[in-house]
Amino acid sequence: MGVAYSVGEVDHLYTFFVEWSPDIYNKGNKKRCKSCYLKRKKDPNSHHVTDKDMTAGNKCLSKPVSDSKTLKNWEIITVKESKRRLSFCSSVESEAEENEYEERDEDFPVLSDQSQLLNEYQLQKLAAHMPARTQGYPWNLVYSTSIHGSSLKTLYRNMAGLDSPVLLVIKDMHKQVFGAFSSDPFRVSKYCYGTGETFLFSFNPDFQQYRWSGENSYFVSGNWESLQIGGGGGGFALWLDADLYHGASFSCPTFHNAPLSTHEDFIVQDVEVWTVQN
Incomplete structure (x- = not known):
């Protein structure tokens, strides 16, 4: 099941991931300058990327391919999409329980x-x-x-x-x-x-x-x-x-x-x- 984030949190996370993997998340987009991140750093309510975060990100990217594959299993979805998936899972489980009940009912004299x-x-x-x-x-x-x-x-x-x-x-x-x-x-x-x-x-x-x-x-x-x-x-x-x-x-x-x-x-x-x- 995916993890739900608000729109503001998604924006912060995107900023963080761009700094981590610019070759993946910055394809087709203009490269952001360092001043963009410095401006965000001045805002006390915003998430900022520090040198420590950048160092940690580089370490993660330098790990074996198996760890990179694990990272690819994460998916960022909206709250609306999360509710839709939960609703779908519930309907599938209910249908399975109903079918099992009907099978038991057919065998009962x-x-x-x-x-x-x-x-x-x-x-x-x-x-x-x-x-x-x-x-x-x-x-x-x-x-x-x-x-x-x-x-x-x-x-x-x-x-x-x-x-x-x-x-x-x-x-x-x-x-x-x-x-x-x-x-x-x-x-x-x-x-x-x-x-x-x-x-x-x-x-x-x-x-x-x-x-x-x-x-x-x-x-x-x-x-x-x-x-x-x-x-x-x-x-x-x-x-x-x-x-x-x-x-x-x-x-x-x-x-x-x-x-x-x-x-x-x-x-x-x-x-x-x-x-x-x-």
């Missing part, structure tokens, strides 16, 4: 209700890692233990007739938040269902995502007694009982995941299920 389990950081992380076909669509809350009570049957009933992916969010008694994105809504079925879009996630406290490994297709299965996600290795990646009270999480071949909770067997505090649809 629109929710039909306020989530009791996910904060803004967690919502933004999940939205950014969900399949492309879900991007830009609002999230609708289809089940919550705080609203509908703790019942797997109610969870299934609230998703009857639904044909869109769902996001299961769990908070256990150790305040850990984790869950799963399912390409299909949860239902009772004799066989496993779902696609490779299904994934697991946890915030412990950093975001971790576990995608399909391709080793098997045991994505989701459900009956009236429990809901299971992932399997094939003697344990489920995520398991919930009929009362949505007891849960378990183990490593399994479907996702090659670590246990989602800090405890393989955990007590559920709250559950939310969101659907992402047009």
